[in-house]
Amino acid sequence: MPRHLGDGRAIAARMRARANYRVTHGLTPGLTHGVTLAAAFALAACGGTLGSADSTTPWPANVSAASYLPDTGNVRPVKVVSVSGSVTGADSLLTGGAVTLKYVAGGAAPTVVLDYGHEVGGLPAFGIAAQSGSPTLSATFSESRTTAATGDVSAGLTVSVDPQRASLFPVSATGTLKSSAVQGGERYETLSLATPGEVTLNSVAIQSLYAAPASATSSTPATLGSFVSSSDTLNRIWTAGAYTVEMDRLVANALPLAWQVSAEGTTIGSSGTGIVQKSGGWPSDYAMAFDVRVNSNSAGWTMRDAGNLTSLRFVLHSASDTQGTPNTLELDAYSTFAGGAIKLGELPVAAGIATGTWHSVSTSLSGNTASVTLDGANLGTLDASGAASVLLTSYGSAGFFNLPASQATYRNLAITANGASLYANTLMAASALDDFSANTNALPLLIDGAKRDRTVWSGDIAVEAPTLFYTSAQNDAVAGSLRLLGSYRLANGEVSTTHSPQDPLISTSADAYGSSSFYSTQYSMYFVTALHDYYLYSGDATLLAQQWAAAQGELNYLQTQVDSNGLIAVDASNAQDWLPDFASPVTGEVASTNMLYYQVLTDAAELATAMGDASTSAIYVQRAAALKQAINSRLYNSAGGYYGMSAASMGAVAQDANALAVITGVAPQASAATVLASIAQKLANPFGRLAFSTDSGRTAVVSPFASDMEVRARMASGDTRGALNLIGTLWGTMVADGDNYTGTVWEALGTNGLPVSSQTSLAHGWSSGPTSALSRYVLGVRPVTAGFKQWLVKPQTGDLQWAVGTVPTPYGAIPVKWGRARNGVFRIDVTVPAGTTGTIALPAGGTVKVNGVATTASTSSALDSAGVVSDGTAYQYLNGVQPGSYSIVVGG
Template sequence: MVAASGPALGVTPDGHGDWRTFIEAPATRDLSPTGVVSTSGNVRNATALTTADDTDSITLSYAEGGPAPVIVLDYGKNVGGTTSFDVVSKSGLPTLRSSYSETLKNLSETGDYTNQFSPTTLRYDTFPVTRVGTIQGSGIQGAERYQMITLLTPGSVTLSRVRIHFTGELGTADTLRGHFLSSDDTLNRAWYASVYTVNLNQMMPGGSNGPLHLLLDGAKRDRSVWSGDILASGPTVYAALDPVYVRDSIQLLGEHPATVADYLLPAVGTSAVPGPMPGVCQPNVETPACMTFSMSYSTVFVPVLADYVRYTGDMTFAAEQWANVVRVLAWTGQQRDAKGLITTTSTNGKDWKVDDHTGEATWNNLIYYAALTDGAELASALGRDAAASAWRTQAAALRTAINTHLWNPTTGVYDISDSSNGAIAQDANTFAALTGVADPVRSTQILGVLDKRLQHARGHLAYAEPAPAGEGQQLSTMMSGWEVMADLDAGRTTAALDLIRREWGYMLRQDPGGTTWENIPMTGDLDGAHSAAHSWGSLPAAALSRYVLGIRPTTPGFDTFVVAPQPGDLSWAAGDVPTPYGPVSINWSQGAGCRYTVDVTVPPGTTATVSIPGGKTISGVTPGDHRYMGQPAC
């Protein structure tokens, strides 16, 4: 048996290639510019900042009445951290300004956006240069590929070095816990771009977050812990990174129970009585501030916790958070109407798009259904059988109510809400399939409708055209990521891979490259207000590991798990998926006569069920290296 390679080996055993070539993270923390985009005014020896020779230098000079010197630097990829400047000489009273942007198009003297969640709120630093030595930027600029340096007042400054100190986690070949490689380079790039995007959003301990490892929403904006975003970024953490970032983020949210779920109010409450959970915690202040956001972003606390426990087996933490699970499910259940559906108001009805949906909103009810079923799973794992039974009963009643009142037989999809009928929405229907509210036949039907009606050259739309009144049209990287998951879960592998190739392939071909966006605007151009490194757009890494590699836990913490590769139109794939027991390694390929070979390594202490594409399923697979040969599949 030839086992699939582990991360330290790099090259797949049959010589398919080296996964390390796709890694996006920089190799070191101290980063220098890789190129000069442009200069204007009096800038001497501009390329000195791109060399490793600290004895070389660049001089910017600004004469009274003359043009200001400007240099635009390129770091070669989207990076993030603190900026420093080594000043070797100066004359006059120069004031240096450094501004930052993820894309060249949005770069200006004040950067690309004013971030209200940042300690300084600004995307630029301004320094009166009063001495030689090192000047340090005021704080973390979470994502930037381009840097503009200019002088605002007359004088001259000579710099020997400009650098960015990378402050996220470095997902290098030595630190990644999982990896992926396949016969499709676009999918490979999407996997590693997804992981690197999460790297940029990993806030390491220290500073305002104290000992906590936090998982942020956007590296540039908002640099905050959002519950709904973790639902999408957490799966990528489990595919390759340290799950402590999810645990600590849940802990931060769990420490701030609320009384109401209204939009951006301070979270104040007690876990002893029913109530909502915060939707967002802002760690970038002296005392982290947690706020409510909406009913859905309160309820999603339970699925986020359940997924963490599913992939880590951390039952101690699940027990610590049990009171929060009970209180939020009890409070959300109190919002049900006579039909058995939860209803939202103009103050607590915000969704992931920050749109208001009042009444019986389908997506909100699907999140509540997921919370009930996931809560029941947690309860069973903790031995709280009465709670598990009660929540399963409530979930069954809710499922019936959703299918009775929110299904539209005319369109063949679920409506947006009881008052918004006839439109085709990606979020409501994707989650109906994902959560199992739609049965397998209906799931296949609605996913087919989405595939047909949401088609766009750059991916899938949030709504079939024309978009309903009051709803902003876009291509949502988070919802398309969930649609990829739903397609794969329904066995629509080719459709899922095609969506990744189009939507994530488009982002990878655009500036800044190598990261996943918050969304794709209808123009195709990312504006400065939106993030080019948004963690909720990272779902392809999780999807490819869970379904193309096919490795998913069936009991908390991978005591038991499945290995069920879904090839789609791929000829081979290999990789590792981390577990608490060590990595599960797999290498599958399609040989002559469409016959699949699957090599899998099962770690000690676990038991696997292995399904061969187009072939048999083997239960009770014990630790060790195994090779399985399938029957001809075509």
């Protein structure tokens, strides 16, 4: 939730009150007639209004730098959407009262749907004021109103996160009932009773995991970023991106321990799956033996688990299980991308499974057959061949999980194959948590989405990190993510691409850990680009030195993938990109992969120079030049004026490949406009741009991730109006009023402008690109040397009248205000922090006065060597600008 600088608790209360008022009156929370709440609070505090300039400035008189932070503490619902069954007092719950739900056997279950007004996340908590009978409280969570009743789909990739979006809480006493597992992102919460009884709730809340940046309470609050312009839509979009990344940022040790270890064993309630991490080289057929005590309802374990993406799941239902068939063993095929579990079969347990008693279990796999024994008795076999529909792998690890309202204790795990031990653990020591990635997150990190996947992905960080640099500047989350990714490296040098935030750092080769952290060749490259951007914005030479060996190893690995044509060629084993297509990925000489490789080589050359390694830098420069020539020779469709999707699909157009060609300079500058025009024509969609042309064979989707690349390509080539039009069309859809509004940005859109499915993340950091683009290009502030030691302020105004904002740097904030008066006079105010120098670019063709003194501007700048013209407007430059405050007028 956006928040103006000041006392966090007071502002949070004001924002909740404002949101409550606006929901009650049918308005979208988080928006004030199109103005961000942060901007509205800033203006209210200063007595200003957006929309008109005063006599001395071309921007509104009292625009204040506003910061965008999530609510902390208990976040409460602001509206009752609907009520059915026996529910009393629902509306009073919003103002401190109580709601009573009563369920009579044979009658209708009571149900109340609550609305938090915007995306929230954390640990669900319920105040139980009274209860009778044996009620079970059911809580269903959803980002979208359309799935509020059933819950949307969350991928259980993190142990501390509840993969179920429909949680069950048996109620046996008064007091606070709090979930032990995280619900990372939701706007809607549906409460009901799953078993007969009566419950009175005097509070319903989400206890946030998200901490406000330390600088929010420091003496220099201006170190936080902000952006406000003459476009209300752009202001909402900037805020949504900033808030999204804060929802996707974890401070160290934020995640609760979902597994509890004691001398009895490891006790697991409803949680995500924890699997043995060191499972590289395991055969497809192995046996898993352990002791288990079902404490409530059921116990669960998993085999052939491919990093929690696909697996075989076994559920042992006790005699008193209220959620499954009592005294049975169930086998499911599970797939993250197929939306959950598919039941394959079950076996009866004639002896029965009493809760509170220990049992020994052994499960063995042989091909598609699973054999299970319980307390030495053979239960029979189950056929797993039906798992083909979820693309179950023939390999994978083993571990434990549990279903809603279930709890079990496990001990004495032994995994064997052909009589040899693969892994053994008593599960009675805390060290077991790291073996299963079930500990808390030791590092501050950036995860991809609030509800899904809640994992660290290198490709997502490539977009999230710049957003963070321009907003809360909590750079430690980027540093922690890089440390985690760089810790896992294969012997061939490839750097990992995805991790649970609960994965521990390692100091040995990652080959022993299997392939689940190594998604694809393309994704492994993002480690280098993220390291480059982190160093550029932070100036942290220490982390660069620590991770330089990992970066060099990645570059060595990538060189081994280059074919005789001078291009990287991928096959089905390493060809996945940002659009998962496990059945038939684009293979061969893929354009986007090679464009990204070119960027990696140029970024690596700059990093090598920073490391004082001129010879290695020269090698990367040479490789980049050869690659550029090969791309233009093999992958450019000269007749169409664009780059083909791959050497084998030259007629198909990929948005990311062509945008990257412009961003990186692979496309000659004279061809940039042609390439971008081809994208606009061939990928046209009412809600932005298709990611792939209809003849590509790929899913028809509007991707904010790929579209961010096009936004940057248009900005970098001077098509500012085109970039702003794309931002307003695509991202404007996400921040518009409606049941899908979350105040955050979505993972993807269908061709109809709606979320693709209930699985789609509606708070996904890789979609936050406009936030950094607006600060970098429209406000105009960008680093030239590491840590903003040298900077360039070059506003690309498009059709905007004014913009005001602040960019945080390691040396202090750079506040900028610019605007164009009605008489055409351009004014820009800039404050330069101590220890830095830079260049201010101004519209060419007018006289220049600095603080009232006529000054001669230069026609060029070494800090803007490309000299890109924006929408036909050339620039003149004030070079060597020293620390201080400047008010600059051009014309008049």
